[in-house]
Amino acid sequence: MNGKSGCQKVEWMVGPLVDGELPAAETETVENHLRECESCRRLADDFRAFDRLAQGWERPAPVSPAEWEKVWGKVQSRPESVRMRPVRRPLEWMIPALSLAALLILGVWIAFQAATRTPTPVLQEREANKILKEAPGSPGTAPVGQKPGKSS
Amino acid sequence: MKRGMSRDPSDEEDLRKVEEYLAGESRAFEYLFGKYREKVYTVAFRFVHNKEDALEITQEVFLRVHQGLGSFKTDSKFFTWIYRITVNRAIDLVRSRKSRRTVPLEGAVEGGRPLGEVLPDPQSSNPSDLLVRKELSESLFNAVESLSAKHRMVFVLHAIENLSYKEIAEVVGCTLGTVMSRLFYARRKLQQILADAGTVKR
Numbered sequence: 001m002n003g004k005s006g007c008q009k010v011e012w013m014v015g016p017l018v019d020g021e022l023p024a025a026e027t028e029t030v031e032n033h034l035r036e037c038e039s040c041r042r043l044a045d046d047f048r049a050f051d052r053l054a055q056g057w058e059r060p061a062p063v064s065p066a067e068w069e070k071v072w073g074k075v076q077s078r079p080e081s082v083r084m085r086p087v088r089r090p091l092e093w094m095i096p097a098l099s100l101a102a103l104l105i106l107g108v109w110i111a112f113q114a115a116t117r118t119p120t121p122v123l124q125e126r127e128a129n130k131i132l133k134e135a136p137g138s139p140g141t142a143p144v145g146q147k148p149g150k151s152s
Numbered sequence: 153m154k155r156g157m158s159r160d161p162s163d164e165e166d167l168r169k170v171e172e173y174l175a176g177e178s179r180a181f182e183y184l185f186g187k188y189r190e191k192v193y194t195v196a197f198r199f200v201h202n203k204e205d206a207l208e209i210t211q212e213v214f215l216r217v218h219q220g221l222g223s224f225k226t227d228s229k230f231f232t233w234i235y236r237i238t239v240n241r242a243i244d245l246v247r248s249r250k251s252r253r254t255v256p257l258e259g260a261v262e263g264g265r266p267l268g269e270v271l272p273d274p275q276s277s278n279p280s281d282l283l284v285r286k287e288l289s290e291s292l293f294n295a296v297e298s299l300s301a302k303h304r305m306v307f308v309l310h311a312i313e314n315l316s317y318k319e320i321a322e323v324v325g326c327t328l329g330t331v332m333s334r335l336f337y338a339r340r341k342l343q344q345i346l347a348d349a350g351t352v353k354r
Contacts, residue, residue, distance in 0.1 A: 015336050016332060021316070042268065045268030046266065046339070046343055049267040049268050049271045050267075050342055051311045053285075054311035056289055057289060057293060060197035060206060063207065067207065068189060072182075072185060075215055078215055
């Protein structure tokens with residue numbers, strides 16, 4: 001890829017090559033071209049030279065702590081204009097609220113259980129056996145659910 | 153060294169401080185000011201070349217940052233955001249004072265030779281090499297001054313601030329292709345300006 005048309009295809013990639021930003025797929029192509037083309041090689045040299053020179057430009061004048069204080073003071077002195085997001089402190093109100101809710105649910109559940117309570121079959125059986133046992137003329141020994149005269 | 157594009161602990165810390173500030177912790181903003189004031193000042197100085205203007209820009213940048221924190225998107229990098237504000241403000245100031253700009257190209261260095269050949273070894277402490285280097289540096293400085301704002305911005309962010317192409321694209325708000333194109337044009341233009349001034353051979 002030599003000649004003027006070759007240069008036109010490659011020269012825009014010289015900068016990225018010098019900067020280490022050229023994809024590997026194109027790097028070899030551009031490097032091969034540079035080996036054979038003095039004009040593009042000079043372009044690469046100039047680009048590197050610009051960066052080296054620019055890196056050596058004077059450092060900005062130092063700023064004293066007092067000057068920074070002044071800048072900070074001016075930044076701070078402006079009216080509060082930042083849009084603050086609501087403070088997110090969920091535990092502060094959630095703990096008592098959740099405790100109260102839990103107590104209420106527990107109270108309602110206990111009251112409901114007490115109101116709708118029905119004896120269990122086992123209890124019914126025990127109660128019946130007790131009544132039969134105490135009743136005059138009862139077979140006495142045969143519990144409910146068992147035929148009289150058939151002992152276990 | 154160029155910064156990587158993935159978030160590093162420093163970026164995470166910035167975002168944490170932004171969140172803290174928005175949650176009411178006022179000292180978090182002081183932390184961000186302390187961390188970025190020098191960087192903002194340095195970038196601003198690269199564009200305006202004097203301390204007073206650079207400090208004024210620094211102050212304005214932090215005011216804008218303060219005002220904009222509520223709408224700052226935490227999926228972006230804080231440093232990219234503050235860079236963008238700084239560069240835009242600096243460019244605005246440069247544009248407003250454009251008429252004051254002068255571009256003297258001394259051409260004190262022996263002209264007609266490629267820059268790569270004229271530029272002395274950076275390690276050399278030879279007085280004549282130092283002088284040549286200083287003159288070339290000043291010539292380039294003046295040439296950069298005469299670039300348009302958008303080309304100058306990309307060149308400064310690349311050559312001085314050492315940002316990667318991707319970071320420049322984020323700061324400037326353009327595509328990678330645009331960064332490449334602007335940087336190429338800026339460098340070509342610098343070559344042309346220096347050659348026209350007789351400083352170097354094109």
